[in-house]
Amino acid sequence: MTDQSIGTAEQLKDPNYTPSLGRAVPLGIQHVLAMFVSNVTPAIIVAGAAGFGFGSNSPDFPELLYMIQMSMLFAGVATLLQTVSIGPVGAKLPIVQGTSFAFLPIMIPLVAGKGVDGLAALFTGVLIGGLFHAALGTVIGKIRFALPPLVTGLVVTMIGLALVKVGIQYAAGGVPAIGTPEYGSLLNWSAALIVIIVTLGLKFFTRGMLSVSAVLVGLIVGYVYAILVGMLPVASIAGSWNNASAFALPMPFKYGFEMSAAAIIGFCLMAFISAIETVGDVSGIAKGGAGREATEEEIKGATYADGFGTAVAGIFGGLPNTSFSQNVGLIAMTGVMSRHVVTIGAIFLIICGLIPKVGGVIRTVPIEVLGGGVIVMFGMVVAAGISMLSDVDWNRRNMVIFAISLSVGLGLQLEPGAVQYLPDTLRILMTSGLLPAAFLAIVLNLVLPQELSAESTEEVSGGLAGDSKGSLPG
Known part of the structure; x- marks a missing residue:
């Protein structure tokens, strides 16, 4: 106000x-x-x-x-x-x-x-x-x-999807703790959940500076909790x-x-x-x-x-x-x-x-406390990307561009070994997932004829509706 x-x-x-x-x-x-x-x-x-x-x-x-x-x-x-x-x-x-x-x-x-x-x-x-x-x-x-x-x-959606794994790893105990008995323990998750609950509560049930700094206050509360339960000496x-x-x-x-x-x-x-x-x-x-x-x-x-x-x-x-x-x-x-x-x-x-x-x-x-804040922040990045996609006219042409770009980008990110024989420079760029997805989307958007826009989406969506602006198939 x-x-x-x-x-x-x-x-x-x-x-x-x-x-x-x-x-x-x-x-x-x-x-x-x-x-x-x-x-x-x-x-x-x-x-x-x-x-x-x-x-x-x-x-x-x-x-x-x-x-x-x-x-x-x-x-x-x-x-x-x-x-x-x-x-x-x-x-x-x-x-x-x-x-x-x-x-x-x-x-x-x-x-x-x-x-x-x-x-x-x-x-x-x-x-x-x-x-x-x-x-x-x-x-x-x-x-x-x-x-x-x-x-x-x-x-923007790919950026968020590339990072949500980090948030979960942090909340469970951090990358160095993967494979250890304490990784994913209830104590670790309790610290992350405290941060998430406090952040959401402040964001939606308060106004002014408390609402604006909800993630920061959530982390402070999680920090105090970690001290009280002995996670942070x-x-x-x-x-x-x-x-x-x-x-x-x-x-x-x-x-x-x-x-x-x-x-x-x-x-x-x-x-x-x-x-x-x-x-x-x-x-x-x-x-x-x-x-x-x-x-x-x-x-x-x-x-x-x-x-x-x-x-x-x-x-x-x-x-x-x-x-x-x-x-x-x-x-x-x-x-x-x-x-x-x-x-x-x-x-x-x-x-x-x-x-x-x-x-x-x-x-x-503590990394678990930070994980709670990171889950919120990276989730919001994905949500921001989806919000931007709501302005897209979901015709056949745009669905094909999105489908191929997302599949290749996310797939390479999830399975980096698929390009293990590429030169180091190209392999690093490809396994980021983000750059191949962005490259494909930009090139396909410039190359594919706009005439496809007027055609039905049924061929690629199995009959699901998806030909109106701001509506996703299904």
């Missing part, structure tokens, strides 16, 4: 308007609460895939802390690029940037089991992919035709806090520089999807916050900032950034369009990113 007490209706729609500090600071922190968990989770997942030990005494613990730290720091830096802007870079709109889930299906195979050795190629890919992403700002308006809701909806919390420094600056090319074809191709291809997501978020902010369409300059500036923010993060060991859709919804809910409010949130993220002790506390969250 719009809070008219912080400004007139016209002021609230103005990105350049600044509410009083007493109002702006809570609103800025609210934006951070809405995205905080989603922002640091990809770093934890990538670290887990690389095989880092999660205990405070693990030799890999400092690397994990550093990745969490960079996630916060460069989410803030990228957000500042959007709100403050530098020349043409930045939309000068209240766009919140954060670490992208979309790239996880690409990043996980790149680092799987390699430890620190896999990070040089990963972050070099982030850097080059970010520069490519920024270059898309010059042509973003011309390539949107190749990414209709059929393609983008499929890609208090001594380990103190150890994590003590082993993390009070202040640290980022290091350029901390993990080196390594050109990997799989990483570069993967990040550049995913840049198309991330760019279109940002265009959608910019349009949503302009429409929901100001009641107007986004200008071409705003769309270009947002895309430039998206790419350059990612490139800078890659230099210092940060993961790819993108605009966060949950914050678009927050702007529509509060009705406050001020970019300076989001700037306050960005500064808060930067401060947290410079204090490793914050990352030390985050890392003590």
Whole structure:
């Protein structure tokens, strides 16, 4: 609900308007609460895939802390690029940037089991992919035709489907615990279920900041529960806090520089999807916050900032950034369009990113507790993709495109051994599932004649209805 007490209706729609500090600071922190968990989770997942030990005494613990730290720091830096802007870079709109889930299906195979050795190629890919992403700002308006809701909806759905397995593994005890007696125990699942129940309760039965930060509060409740039942010894919390420094600056090319074809191709291809997501978020902010369409300059500036923010993060060991859709919804809910409010949130993220002790506390969250939050977040990604697919006209042509793309992409992801004889670069790209599905959907959408659209769906659906917009067969 719009809070008219912080400004007139016209002021609230103005990105350049600044509410009083007493109002702006809570609103800025609210934006951070809405995205905080989603922002640091990809770093934890990538670290887990690389095989880092999660205990405070693990030799890999400092690397994990550093990745969490960079996630916060460069989410803030990228957000500042959007709100403050530098020349043409930045939309000068209240766009919140954060670490992208979309790239996880690409990043996980790149680092799987390699430890620190896999990070040089990963972050070099982030850097080059970010520069490519920024270059898309010059042509973003011309390539949107190749990414209709059929393609983008499929890609977003595939992102969620690629990650739901991670949520279940975490809730059951984490990847390192697979095969052990405690994996899948009632105690492990109880912590995850506590998070899910609290999150759903707050999301649907409260309003305001509690509802917006439901996942974060759910994790806090799960965290306390883990301490009470003995899953998380208090001594380990103190150890994590003590082993993390009070202040640290980022290091350029901390993990080196390594050109990997799989990483570069993967990040550049995913840049198309991330760019279109940002265009959608910019349009949503302009429409929901100001009641107007986004200008071409705003769309270009947002895309430039998206790419350059990612490139800078890659230099210092940060993961790819993108605009966060949950914050678009927050702007529509509060009705406050001020970019300076989001700037306050960005500064808060930067401060947290410079204090490793914050990352030390985050890392003590038990994997089972995090699993409860991840199940909710990744499930919402799938739901968002399905929502986008509801805009598709489900005729014979579109059903064939969707069916083939989903079957090949999901199939390769579930059975990676089917392409074990491909060269390493191609094998990594194919087994992500996401890229082959997106590639097939884009190519088939451009190649298959539109004349098929008018034909019956019975041949491919067995007689099930499916020829109306927004309705799925069956």
